[in-house]
Amino acid sequence: VMMAAGLCRAFGALLLSAAPRHSRLPALPCASPLGLPPCLPGAVLAAVRRGLGCSVPRCTTDPLWKCRVKYTVRPIGMKKTGGRDHTGRIRVRGIGGGHKRRYRMIDFQRLRYEEGAPPQPFTEKVINVRYDPCRSADIALVAGGNRKRWIIATENMQPGDIIKNSSHIGRMAVSANEGDAYPLGALPVGTLICNLESHPGKGAQYIRAAGTCGVLLRKVNGTAIVQLPSKRHMQVLETCVATVGRVSNVDHNKRVIGKAGRNRWLGKRPHTGLWHRKGGWAGRKIKPLPPMKSYVNLPRVTAQE
Amino acid sequence: LFQGVRQAQWLTKTKLVEGLPPPVLSIIDNPAHQLEDHEERVQRAISHARFWETTEVAPRREHYCPVLFEDLIHLCRLMSVKYPSLTKRMLARNYRISATWERESILLQVRGQNGILMNSMAPIPPVASKEEILATEEHVLETFYPISPTIDLQEVNVYKELDDTGKSSRFRDGYPYSYPHTVFFLESANIRPNRFRPEQLRAKMLMFAFGNALAKAKVLYGNDPKVLEQPIVVQSIGTDGQLFQFMVFQLNTTDLVSSDGIKNLVWIDSDQNLYEKAQCIPEIKKRVVTKPAGIYGFQPDTFKKFLALYLHGTV
Numbered sequence: 001v002m003m004a005a006g007l008c009r010a011f012g013a014l015l016l017s018a019a020p021r022h023s024r025l026p027a028l029p030c031a032s033p034l035g036l037p038p039c040l041p042g043a044v045l046a047a048v049r050r051g052l053g054c055s056v057p058r059c060t061t062d063p064l065w066k067c068r069v070k071y072t073v074r075p076i077g078m079k080k081t082g083g084r085d086h087t088g089r090i091r092v093r094g095i096g097g098g099h100k101r102r103y104r105m106i107d108f109q110r111l112r113y114e115e116g117a118p119p120q121p122f123t124e125k126v127i128n129v130r131y132d133p134c135r136s137a138d139i140a141l142v143a144g145g146n147r148k149r150w151i152i153a154t155e156n157m158q159p160g161d162i163i164k165n166s167s168h169i170g171r172m173a174v175s176a177n178e179g180d181a182y183p184l185g186a187l188p189v190g191t192l193i194c195n196l197e198s199h200p201g202k203g204a205q206y207i208r209a210a211g212t213c214g215v216l217l218r219k220v221n222g223t224a225i226v227q228l229p230s231k232r233h234m235q236v237l238e239t240c241v242a243t244v245g246r247v248s249n250v251d252h253n254k255r256v257i258g259k260a261g262r263n264r265w266l267g268k269r270p271h272t273g274l275w276h277r278k279g280g281w282a283g284r285k286i287k288p289l290p291p292m293k294s295y296v297n298l299p300r301v302t303a304q305e
Numbered sequence: 306l307f308q309g310v311r312q313a314q315w316l317t318k319t320k321l322v323e324g325l326p327p328p329v330l331s332i333i334d335n336p337a338h339q340l341e342d343h344e345e346r347v348q349r350a351i352s353h354a355r356f357w358e359t360t361e362v363a364p365r366r367e368h369y370c371p372v373l374f375e376d377l378i379h380l381c382r383l384m385s386v387k388y389p390s391l392t393k394r395m396l397a398r399n400y401r402i403s404a405t406w407e408r409e410s411i412l413l414q415v416r417g418q419n420g421i422l423m424n425s426m427a428p429i430p431p432v433a434s435k436e437e438i439l440a441t442e443e444h445v446l447e448t449f450y451p452i453s454p455t456i457d458l459q460e461v462n463v464y465k466e467l468d469d470t471g472k473s474s475r476f477r478d479g480y481p482y483s484y485p486h487t488v489f490f491l492e493s494a495n496i497r498p499n500r501f502r503p504e505q506l507r508a509k510m511l512m513f514a515f516g517n518a519l520a521k522a523k524v525l526y527g528n529d530p531k532v533l534e535q536p537i538v539v540q541s542i543g544t545d546g547q548l549f550q551f552m553v554f555q556l557n558t559t560d561l562v563s564s565d566g567i568k569n570l571v572w573i574d575s576d577q578n579l580y581e582k583a584q585c586i587p588e589i590k591k592r593v594v595t596k597p598a599g600i601y602g603f604q605p606d607t608f609k610k611f612l613a614l615y616l617h618g619t620v
Contacts, residue, residue, distance in 0.1 A: 022570050066533060123451040124451055125451055125452055143451075143452045144451045145451065145452070145453045146455055162451065195451065
């Protein structure tokens, strides 16, 4: 009995997609987001019928460009905010202008299994590592099984490497290679990690900037304590997944901007020139480390028991 | 396709051989099979396509690519003065192909309306000898761990498997020109991202040639997977107006479920330039004409191969 879901190749077939949605590929009929307004801007409707091998528009004016549900490797056009919030007034000063950027959807959840794949450790191959205009780190295109995705590259990641993603915590610590993703309970104490999650399955939210790394300090019961780049200690469950190594683009903080124009290309507007006398907020402060941040809900142990 | 020809090879269970097969090469070398002053005629055809076709200064690729193709086919048909059996061919444009096969428990399909198919009354005789076919048994298909070979293919729910060659309906039985001979692919989109790169074009050619051969095999020998005693040969030529890819595909077996056993064969001759550059306006630097308008780097061998593939099967 053959599988019901066949795999089809249509190089020349122009499959018209029924949903009037961003379709870079001849879209699957089931990929339609929820809550899309009935009238779309013209720039989006023009992108419905496209051949293979095409790219999307360089930028959109669609305010809902962030609402894409289906993951794609292709870069998407972004809309710049200019520091303005939903009321239209400036909320953050000094943002505006700058080169147009296209957003590449990065998968921060390393352990995302493919549809229909068993929840077992799997490997992926790095295809290429490139600059991302939206962040300071470099991104890497990895492919495994039937899908490709972008992830944050670690230092010394070369095209052609094989990286491993695992969720298994064994009794002995794994000798991890750079770029692999393991839960914190499986890593030896003292490894440099990046792309840390606070809760298992949430997706990496910490240690993502260029050249940063956290250190796994100790493992206590079922939790692990990590030192973040700001020297703050963080306690998380040991099943949270992190990647091993430092984030790529290590010399990012050593670069020299060189001229005012380069800052404008990055989208930073100049500061005001008005001279203020600085108050109590300015100057170097020396104070003890803030207490350890714990993302673990421990049952409260009462003294009587 | 992600890995190009290598992935197409795994999907169609094929072994690759560089260069064109010996029978085709012998046609090329035989001087009796050439047109008189064919070089001059080919250059005139290129000039027609690249320079004279439109009222604008330089015609765009979507104009000149089909025109060049028509001219080259016309030149090939002039040979039918010597070989009358060449008239027993027909061209089908906008033809639609759909063929399905199963490959290690995954159902694959080739569907599409792409390219131009040329059919003939008589099939092309098998190109590889029996020993070569048996020798493919030891060849191991390369896999790309950890990438699965079905990456980058669209997933579609299959309601009905179709094996057709033809337009909306299959070519009716009893149609005199029933054997697929050559498939032509013209990459004529204007913008470069819309066109296929040479590697991807070769992969596409391989898949469509395989689809045509498989459909024909199912018509002739039924739907059971087995090794064919009379292998089916389909050729394909792909071009973007300047670069030509030639391919001869021989279907030896329809038993595609397992990865062992006899494999199909393909001979690929890739990246043959017909000419290096066609200058429409003379290039002028500092008021001195450095490069007058014309065609540079013309290679007659490419047209000889084109002609040889056309004549193959009747000569």
